[in-house]
Structures are given as structure tokens and as C-alpha cells.
Amino acid sequence: MYCFQIRFKSVVASLLMSGIFASQAMAQSFDSCVNGLRQTAMNQGISQNTFDKAFKGIEPDPEVLKSFDYQPEFRIPIWDYVAGLVDDERVADGRAMMKQWSKILDQAEQQYGVDKNVIVAVWGVESNFGRIQGKRELIRSLATLVCANKRQTFFRGELMATLKILQSGDIAQEFLVGSWAGAFGQTQFMPSTYQRLAVDFDGDGRRDIVQSVPDALGSTANYLHRAGWAEGEPWGYEVKLPENYNGPSGRTTKQSLAQWKSLGIKRIEPVNSVMKKQMPDSAQAALILPSGAKGPAFLVFRNFNAIYSYNAAESYALSIAHLSDRIQGGSTFTTAWPTDDAGTSRAERREIQQRLVDRGFDIGDVDGLIGAKTRTAISEFQTSVGLPVDGRAGQRVLRALRTAGSKSTGQ
Numbered sequence: 001m002y003c004f005q006i007r008f009k010s011v012v013a014s015l016l017m018s019g020i021f022a023s024q025a026m027a028q029s030f031d032s033c034v035n036g037l038r039q040t041a042m043n044q045g046i047s048q049n050t051f052d053k054a055f056k057g058i059e060p061d062p063e064v065l066k067s068f069d070y071q072p073e074f075r076i077p078i079w080d081y082v083a084g085l086v087d088d089e090r091v092a093d094g095r096a097m098m099k100q101w102s103k104i105l106d107q108a109e110q111q112y113g114v115d116k117n118v119i120v121a122v123w124g125v126e127s128n129f130g131r132i133q134g135k136r137e138l139i140r141s142l143a144t145l146v147c148a149n150k151r152q153t154f155f156r157g158e159l160m161a162t163l164k165i166l167q168s169g170d171i172a173q174e175f176l177v178g179s180w181a182g183a184f185g186q187t188q189f190m191p192s193t194y195q196r197l198a199v200d201f202d203g204d205g206r207r208d209i210v211q212s213v214p215d216a217l218g219s220t221a222n223y224l225h226r227a228g229w230a231e232g233e234p235w236g237y238e239v240k241l242p243e244n245y246n247g248p249s250g251r252t253t254k255q256s257l258a259q260w261k262s263l264g265i266k267r268i269e270p271v272n273s274v275m276k277k278q279m280p281d282s283a284q285a286a287l288i289l290p291s292g293a294k295g296p297a298f299l300v301f302r303n304f305n306a307i308y309s310y311n312a313a314e315s316y317a318l319s320i321a322h323l324s325d326r327i328q329g330g331s332t333f334t335t336a337w338p339t340d341d342a343g344t345s346r347a348e349r350r351e352i353q354q355r356l357v358d359r360g361f362d363i364g365d366v367d368g369l370i371g372a373k374t375r376t377a378i379s380e381f382q383t384s385v386g387l388p389v390d391g392r393a394g395q396r397v398l399r400a401l402r403t404a405g406s407k408s409t410g411q
């Protein structure tokens with residue numbers, strides 16, 4: 001749940017990456033930076049012992065700075081984004097988790113008034129139901145960012161929050177690992193979010209969003225509750241626009257449902273749609289068009305914004321919302337994405353990778369994650385068979401790989 005626009009590239013980062021990091025001067029400056037942090041920590045009530053234990057053997061992590069400065073060279077189309085996050089595998093996993101944790105989820109729904117399907121959908125998207133939580137040591141990552149002057153105030157606050165977690169004894173340091181930016185646990189909370197919103201839902205006296213599923217689910221419910229979740233209301237639903245619609249849209253442009261209806265916008269009632277409470281005509285809603293007026297359109301209510309607050313991206317919020325519907329038996333979107341090359345599921349992405357490996361391409365691990373190596377291999381394959389070259393793991397390249405079989409291309 002950590003996301004921001006990279007605003008600048010610093011000279012420091014490129015120096016660090018070119019190996020000067022290891023120099024005595026830099027090491028000293030990291031040490032003196034850590035000394036300054038020790039003082040800040042003491043001022044905030046963190047004990048010398050907690051601090052020294054936390055920083056024992058900590059060195060800066062150049063990989064973290066690379067991640068900070070990394071600017072993806074292309075934007076992922078919304079249909080690729082949603083196809084990877086809301087695939088049959090995650091829907092099936094979500095349903096299994098609903099069953100396995102039904103008692104806890106019922107409790108969380110009751111106590112916080114938040115739809116349990118949405119709680120599970122957040123869990124599924126944030127950490128693949130606890131399976132992917134990140135592997136970077138929080139203290140190390142955050143100290144690296146602070147000492148390299150990266151959004152220093154923000155990351156210093158997160159570092160102090162991490163030290164407070166250690167001091168409280170809620171989570172041991174070996175489990176305080178996560179993304180390069182410090183999001184951790186099954187909920188991928190930032191440390192300050194953990195401080196504000198994590199709850200002990202299994203009653204063992206510790207708030208442990210890393211190892212305790214009940215704590216993770218309860219904490220997510222608390223987060224959404226505090227973000228303004230309105231009990232019993234839907235997040236929104238897919239709608240049909242009138243022909244050539246060019247009226248208002250956008251998440252922050254709100255008007256009453258009656259006004260949207262007067263513009264000719266109608267709720268789509270697909271087969272297998274999830275039963276949702278009818279919202280009154282006075283309800284405030286926004287029209288979102290993630291791929292313009294030609295693609296799927298949605299009217300969203302305030303609960304969509306509660307999900308959005310978890311990670312400020314509409315594609316993210318829509319994926320969670322949609323996954324929560326699919327888990328309950330809801331259908332896929334009725335209107336197709338405006339593309340002739342639809343996105344692929346994670347199973348299909350693994351198949352694409354395996355077929356590339358079979359043809360002699362080096363794509364790293366067959367893990368369904370489409371990174372730079374896979375994209376390069378796809379581009380080369382596309383060139384070799386005369387397809388348009390975009391490096392995307394879409395349906396078209398999957399079909400072409402199936403047709404081509406595993407014949408070696410002499411890579």
C-alpha cells in the first residue's frame with residue numbers, strides 16, 4: 001500500500017549505484033546519519049537498547065535506492081493490471097479463505113461493519129493471502145532511504161514507527177521484513193499505519209499482522225472502517241453509458257444517483273450479479289471510466305473511496321472491488337476492455353514464461369511476474385514471428401507461442 005510519484009532523480013543515488021557507496025566517506029556518512037537517528041529515537045522515547053539492537057550490523061542497501069529511483073518505462077494497461085490481480089486462481093483462493101476463516105471474518109464484519117468479501121479481497125491483492133509479504137529488512141531499507149535523503153521526513157517517521165514496534169515487542173525484528181519502501185505483513189501496512197490501525201484480533205496480546213491471519217484480517221477491517229466504510233452499502237457497480245456519452249466523469253466528480261440516471265446511465269444487471277442493496281436516488285456517486293467511454297464504466301459510492309484510501313490508485317481499488325464481487329459469485333465485467341489483445345491470468349503468464357523457456361529464452365524464474373527479462377524475451381519472440389512488438393504478456397503472444405510449439409529458435 002505504498003505508492004507515490006517519483007519526483008526527482010538525485011545525484012546521490014547515481015553515485016551510490018556506481019559503487020562509491022562502499023567508500024569510506026559514504027560509510028562514515030551513513031554512520032553519522034545513524035548517530036543522528038539515534039538521537040531522534042531517544043527523543044521519541046525509544047531506548048538505547050532497542051535502537052542498538054535494531055541497528056546491529058545494519059548497512060545501507062543499494063537495491064532499495066534503485067527501487068526508489070526506478071521509473072517503469074511503460075504503464076501497465078488497466079486490462080493487464082486487472083487480469084493479473086483478479087484471475088480464477090485468486091477467486092478460488094479467496095473463496096477457500098472465506099471458508100477457512102469464516103468465523104474470524106464474521107467477527108470482523110460484525111465488529112467493524114465492513115464487508116468480509118472486501119476484507120478478503122484486500123488480503124488477496126496485498127499479499128496473495130499472506131504468501132507474498134516482501135523480504136527486505138525494514139530497519140535497513142528505511143535507514144537507507146533516510147540517510148540518502150529520500151523523502152527524509154516521511155521515511156524517518158516510518159523508521160521511528162518501526163523502532164516503536166520493536167520496542168513494544170509486538171513483532172520481532174526477524175519478521176519486520178517487507179517491500180523496499182517499508183510496507184510489511186499480510187496487510188502490507190506502513191509502520192505508521194500499523195501503529196495507528198493494527199489490532200490484536202486473536203486476543204494473544206500482540207498485534208501481529210505478519211504471522212497472525214486474524215490480526216491481519218481484523219486490522220484490514222479496522223482500516224476500512226476508519227477510512228469511512230458505510231456498513232451494508234455496495235462499493236458500486238458496472239453501468240451502461242448512453243451512446244456517445246461525453247458528460248462528467250472522474251472519481252471526485254460526485255452527484256446524486258438521480259442525476260446520473262437523468263443522463264441515461266443505467267446499472268448493468270449481468271448474469272450471476274451479486275445481490276447489492278439498492279442505493280437511494282439521493283446517494284452521491286461518481287462515474288469512473290478506467291479506459292475511457294468505450295470501456296467498462298462504473299458508478300461508485302463512498303465505499304469505493306474507502307478502498308481507494310488503502311492505496312491511492314483507481315485501478316487498485318477497482319481490482320479489490322471486482323475481486324470481492326467475483327468471490328461471491330459475481331461475473332466478470334459485461335463491457336469488454338477496449339483492446340484487441342486482452343490481458344492474461346497469472347496461470348497464463350506462467351505458461352507464456354514456460355513456453356519462452358522451452359524455446360531457449362532466459363526469463364529468470366517462471367513465477368507469473370512479468371519483469372524486464374520476460375518483456376525482452378517476449379519482444380524478441382514477437383519479432384521472430386512477425387507480431388507487433390510491445391513486450392506485453394497478452395493473449396496474442398500466448399496464442400502465438402501455443403501455435404509455434406516448443407521448437408527452438410536457436411536462442
Ligand code: CA
Pocket residue numbers: 199200201202203204205206207208212215
Ligand atoms: Ca494477536
